[in-house]
Amino acid sequence: MLKINHLQARIEEKEILKGINLDIKPGEIHAIMGPNGSGKSTLASVLAGRSDYEVTGGSVEFMGKDLLELSPEDRAKEGLFLAFQYPVEIPGVSTTNFIKSAVNEKRKYLGQEPLDAAQFLRTMKEKMKLVEIDQSLLSRSLNEGFSGGEKKRNEIFQMAMLEPKLAILDETDSGLDIDALRIVANGVNQLRNKDNAFLVVTHYQRLLDYIVPDFVHVLYKGRIVRSGTKELAKELEEKGYDFIKAEVDQELA
Amino acid sequence: MMDSTQILKEAFEKQDVANGNLAAFQQENWKAFSGLGLPAIKHEEWKYTGIRNVFSDRLVINNEMNISPDLLKTLLIAGTEEANRIVFVNGRFQQSLSITTDHANDLCIKSLEAAAGDEDAPFVEVNLGHSQRYHRDGINALNAAFANGGVYIRINKGVTLKNPIVIYHIADSTLGKRCSHPRILVNMKEAAQAELVETFHNHGGGETLTNEVVEICAEKDAVLHYVKMQNEGEKTNHTGTTHIRQTGKCLTHAVTITLSGALVRNNLNMVMEAEHGECHMYGLYLLNGNTLADNHTIVDNAMPHCFSNELYKGIMDDASTGVFNGKIFVRKDAQKTNAYQSNKNILIGENAAANTKPQLEILADDVKCSHGCTIGKLDEDALFYLRARGISMENARAMLLHAFAKDVLEQINNGAIRKYAEQLVSDRLSSSI
Ligand SMILES: Nc1ncnc2c1ncn2[C@@H]1O[C@H](COP(=O)(O)OP(=O)(O)OP(=O)(O)O)[C@@H](O)[C@H]1O
Numbered sequence: 001m002l003k004i005n006h007l008q009a010r011i012e013e014k015e016i017l018k019g020i021n022l023d024i025k026p027g028e029i030h031a032i033m034g035p036n037g038s039g040k041s042t043l044a045s046v047l048a049g050r051s052d053y054e055v056t057g058g059s060v061e062f063m064g065k066d067l068l069e070l071s072p073e074d075r076a077k078e079g080l081f082l083a084f085q086y087p088v089e090i091p092g093v094s095t096t097n098f099i100k101s102a103v104n105e106k107r108k109y110l111g112q113e114p115l116d117a118a119q120f121l122r123t124m125k126e127k128m129k130l131v132e133i134d135q136s137l138l139s140r141s142l143n144e145g146f147s148g149g150e151k152k153r154n155e156i157f158q159m160a161m162l163e164p165k166l167a168i169l170d171e172t173d174s175g176l177d178i179d180a181l182r183i184v185a186n187g188v189n190q191l192r193n194k195d196n197a198f199l200v201v202t203h204y205q206r207l208l209d210y211i212v213p214d215f216v217h218v219l220y221k222g223r224i225v226r227s228g229t230k231e232l233a234k235e236l237e238e239k240g241y242d243f244i245k246a247e248v249d250q251e252l253a
Numbered sequence: 254m255m256d257s258t259q260i261l262k263e264a265f266e267k268q269d270v271a272n273g274n275l276a277a278f279q280q281e282n283w284k285a286f287s288g289l290g291l292p293a294i295k296h297e298e299w300k301y302t303g304i305r306n307v308f309s310d311r312l313v314i315n316n317e318m319n320i321s322p323d324l325l326k327t328l329l330i331a332g333t334e335e336a337n338r339i340v341f342v343n344g345r346f347q348q349s350l351s352i353t354t355d356h357a358n359d360l361c362i363k364s365l366e367a368a369a370g371d372e373d374a375p376f377v378e379v380n381l382g383h384s385q386r387y388h389r390d391g392i393n394a395l396n397a398a399f400a401n402g403g404v405y406i407r408i409n410k411g412v413t414l415k416n417p418i419v420i421y422h423i424a425d426s427t428l429g430k431r432c433s434h435p436r437i438l439v440n441m442k443e444a445a446q447a448e449l450v451e452t453f454h455n456h457g458g459g460e461t462l463t464n465e466v467v468e469i470c471a472e473k474d475a476v477l478h479y480v481k482m483q484n485e486g487e488k489t490n491h492t493g494t495t496h497i498r499q500t501g502k503c504l505t506h507a508v509t510i511t512l513s514g515a516l517v518r519n520n521l522n523m524v525m526e527a528e529h530g531e532c533h534m535y536g537l538y539l540l541n542g543n544t545l546a547d548n549h550t551i552v553d554n555a556m557p558h559c560f561s562n563e564l565y566k567g568i569m570d571d572a573s574t575g576v577f578n579g580k581i582f583v584r585k586d587a588q589k590t591n592a593y594q595s596n597k598n599i600l601i602g603e604n605a606a607a608n609t610k611p612q613l614e615i616l617a618d619d620v621k622c623s624h625g626c627t628i629g630k631l632d633e634d635a636l637f638y639l640r641a642r643g644i645s646m647e648n649a650r651a652m653l654l655h656a657f658a659k660d661v662l663e664q665i666n667n668g669a670i671r672k673y674a675e676q677l678v679s680d681r682l683s684s685s686i
Pocket residue numbers: 011012014016034035036037038039040041042043085
């Protein structure tokens with residue numbers, strides 16, 4: 001589904017991704033962990049098509065297409081979804097209208113009829129229940145004045161509405177209380193099927209108790225330096241990153 | 254200039270002013286115009302707006318035109334069928350095309366010429382030309398020289414109009430560069446409430462030059478909602494002054510929307526002559542091509558405890574230019590004045606520009622005044638967020654611009670007019686910009 005091959009990227013003059021390799025197949029859940037500033041959000045942004053980042057090498061194949069050739073909107077319409085670490089507040093744009101446009105633009109791209117008002121409402125009700133999000137939130141301007149947790153929940157709601165093939169969750173668990181965490185994880189688990197995949201960026205093993213990953217990767221200084229199963233996450237939780245940092249820094253030296 | 258001055262002179266003389274009720278006013282102003290001439294670029298108030306050039310072509314003036322009822326019908330704003338309707342053609346009030354739907358005891362609409370000779374003469378005497386206290390220039394005087402084509406509107410004491418007053422200005426540009434001088438004088442009696450809307454139309458799509466003056470005097474407890482809608486196309490030149498006096502504690506609210514034009518200059522004055530007055534001024538200019546839209550506003554606080562709130566927003570595409578100048582005067586006695594002003598601009602076009610200048614002159618010491626202005630691009634983070642959800646670049650931009658414009662559009666009090674404005678704006682945003 002997603003094949004990342006020696007991906008390198010920089011912002012301004014700073015080299016951030018220094019050769020990422022990652023292979024995600026349908027039905028899999030991958031977790032990426034790693035210290036602050038190691039490049040996790042950069043990877044997510046590059047995959048979503050943010051133009052501030054310049055890809056300087058490597059390739060990314062998504063559903064058989066050259067992902068890097070596609071505009072951000074076409075990536076989304078092909079089935080890529082990024083739940084932002086910091087969702088943007090957009091005053092004056094109604095959350096509901098925004099989601100409706102997104103859903104229908106995607107349907108159009110896929111050659112499907114747009115949802116009419118009634119169908120859209122029905123789908124919305126159903127997905128709202130799934131992520132336990134309140135109607136009052138959705139009638140407000142997009143993310144404007146939402147609490148941190150509400151923003152994250154809104155991301156998951158959008159994911160549920162758009163039913164992506166690959167969802168990248170960038171620290172969706174940060175800033176969530178225990179109940180919200182469970183709800184978000186529940187949402188993911190219910191949306192999960194054999195045809196879609198998730199890439200979950202997190203700092204906490206806690207989330208991985210709810211969303212059980214098939215693979216765990218450690219990103220450090222722009223490279224994936226360790227990959228393993230969920231046991232790796234447990235080990236990191238106990239020991240911290242120091243032991244990996246030390247090993248890697250030694251290898252690099 | 255030689256050419257057009259001669260044409261203006263001939264047009265003025267042809268009016269046979271001497272026998273009218275406004276003779277003294279018109280003649281005096283013609284003299285003033287002859288002395289002052291048109292403002293030059295070096296005039297501080299006109300430095301971005303080269304008004305002289307607009308007059309330099311051969312002008313067509315005072316050639317009456319027949320507007321068929323069918324043509325008029327095509328211009329009417331949906332949902333305002335019941336409205337009081339005032340029609341100007343080439344700057345002259347057309348009684349026969351106008352309709353008063355509110356009761357005659359509540360609302361009086363007649364020619365300014367008539368008002369200057371009947372029981373309304375004392376009001377006309379005091380208020381006609383009041384705006385010249387703020388605009389002592391040739392443009393204002395020139396309009397005044399043609400004042401006998403104007404309209405007079407009186408809303409009687411305690412009356413809340415059932416229907417809005419919608420004014421259609423039609424300029425016929427089929428014979429050449431049409432020059433019109435519409436004039437409107439409004440008398441809002443104590444506790445009168447009204448919605449007053451002006452829209453402008455260019456018949457023929459050729460060049461026009463409209464030089465307008467609106468003067469409104471609102472008494473104690475009056476409530477005025479005024480809207481000015483400009484969307485006459487790229488060949489239209491417009492200079493207009495809307496001058497609103499509050500002679501008693503009341504509420505006046507203005508929304509000015511500019512969607513097209515060659516050169517557009519709007520002056521809006523709020524003159525706060527009574528304690529505890531409240532005024533609101535909103536503006537949206539959504540420009541493309543080479544349009545220059547220049548909004549000059551004045552809030553003059555002469556008395557204590559007045560409140561004013563002002564928000565002007567501009568979106569400039571292509572090589573268009575938006576100019577905003579907001580003056581707030583707080584006179585010595587106007588303690589406890591509360592005045593807010595904000596001007597926000599988004600530049601879209603490579604060659605677009607915005608000039609913004611707040612001008613606060615505060616002589617009282619116990620006041621709250623704030624102002625702020627921004628000139629920027631569309632928010633890249635917001636654009637990316639929308640695109641990352643599959644919304645096309647075009648639609649994402651339109652969505653953000655729409656959100657930006659919304660604060661102003663939703664200030665339009667009358668539902669039908671608001672819908673009309675929103676439609677024009679969204680048509681524009683989903684096409685070019
Ligand atoms: N605009 C920028 N200019 C310069 N450096 C940048 C810019 N944006 C990000 N960086 C740097 O790139 C590096 C990687 O940032 P990134 O946000 O990808 O880290 P992260 O792994 O997501 O960290 P965290 O766990 O804190 O979210 C950081 O050192 C950051 O400072």
